[in-house]
Amino acid sequence: MYEFSDAPNMARRTILKGAVAGGLAGLTGLGLSSFPFPAYAAADAKEWPADAFKQKSEADVLKALYGKTAEASDKISLDAPEIAENGAVVPIAVSSTLPNVTGIAILVLNNPNVLAAAYKIPAGTEALASNRLKMAKTSKVVAVMESNGKLYSASKQVKVTVGGCGG
Amino acid sequence: MLRKCFIAVAIVAGTAQPLLAASGVNPEADRKAFVKYFTEKFPKLKLKDFVNGPYSMDEDLYKQWVAKEEFPPYEFTLEKGKKMLATPFKNGKTYADCFENKGVGIRQNYPKFDPKRGKVITLEVAVNECREANGEKPYNYKKGEMAAITAYMAYTSRGKPMSIKIPDDPRALAAYKKGEEFFYTRRGQFNFACSSCHVQMAGMHLRTEVLAPALGLMNALPVYRSKWGAVGTTSRRLTSCNSQVRATPLKPNDELYRDVEYFLSYMGNGLPISGPGARP
């Protein structure tokens, strides 16, 4: 099972940085075969949480990504327009004052696939991400943050008049 | 919603007066009247804000635009345009051989009146004439390549004031006048003139869009539209505007369109070039 949150395992990753790209087979002896390990600086397709991207509900996305549910928090700032000028390019920025954030996920509840983007936040990186997303139609946008192992969320309704999925 | 607009315009129809100062052709007086109308209609806007159209009129739209301008979606188009401008033709010559200052920082001077031929030359026409003079095929006026090169040329002029000249030549004044008349003439099944939307209803919503004021409209072209996901040429915008009012559009570089561009660009004199503009 893919374990998204890996902050407690940072030390192990540093030690194993020298391993050959994609050579996960060599790591099985260390009991780390299910460990998400980005070799060098290369983006590793194996890390991609395929299952989470297939889910059709907020609860299922969070279960697949983090194995948890989220509670509302007023410490998350979700900056999104009232009315998207065009559903194809909606600028959305999230940030928070929550401590030790290790993951961020942005969900668009009325999109064909609810999970739009997820971000891994290593120690030393701020709880902040700005991106541009497609929205099929008017929908609640949910920003989720994993902080100290717990999930928190904030949401905002964004109106879309011209859908971003080719409508 | 569109119905309501239709009716609103029909009511206004009888009172739709062009913003002309006096009889005869006096572009500078027309321009002053144009500016006066818009600055009175939108007292909160600074003159230079007009070039950003709907973004200057709606806070929510403005924030989305500013967020995207940090690293604009048309960045790659600009790179393409820059490369195109520098690439020599098959005969070894380049655009620098046709345009002043190698084609850089000169967009604000277009459209120009060519006294030799007695016609208005827009930037797009100038690009194609340069190509044809050097044995190359002209670009399609509505598509990507023309959009990319004119977007880059506009970008190199960003911030410079629009500087259209109308020489004291009866042919130039006639072209300006024809463009002005086109702008105020109703056409199409919807019976809208350019002025119906961009003068009378400027700042109002038409379906989901905020209608941009005509003042500064040309300063933002060519334009990246989120709707197109790409940069579109001035020709594309003029022809699609006509199609949208269910009028048969003219050919992209038709003399009348050039005259309209001449007139409308002159109205934006002094305001900064903001191209390539971004619009919803």
Next chain:
Amino acid sequence: MASTIRIKAVASGDATTVQSLIRHPMDSGFVKDKKTGKPIPAHFIEVLNFEHGGKTVFTAFWGPAVSKDPYVKFKFKGGKKGDELKISWVDNKGQSDSLVAKIR
């Protein structure tokens, strides 16, 4: 072949703000080709990674709902002018690209 990755990385105080814009269609698989009427197959970046000083500073997991020519901005502690930032991405078709940029 020019890189698809464009970076603006600026160090200010003890933090570096990174903005990246990548040339990629990010086809969702839902849009039909106007000429053929058939859906254009999904083609989107799945993983985007940023590394500084031998350490990953940010990883993006993207789906087809990320806009064309995708953009992302994030901020990390450390990094100073002249430092290298390594960026790489891989998409659902196995295509990839990478770039080494300097922090300003």
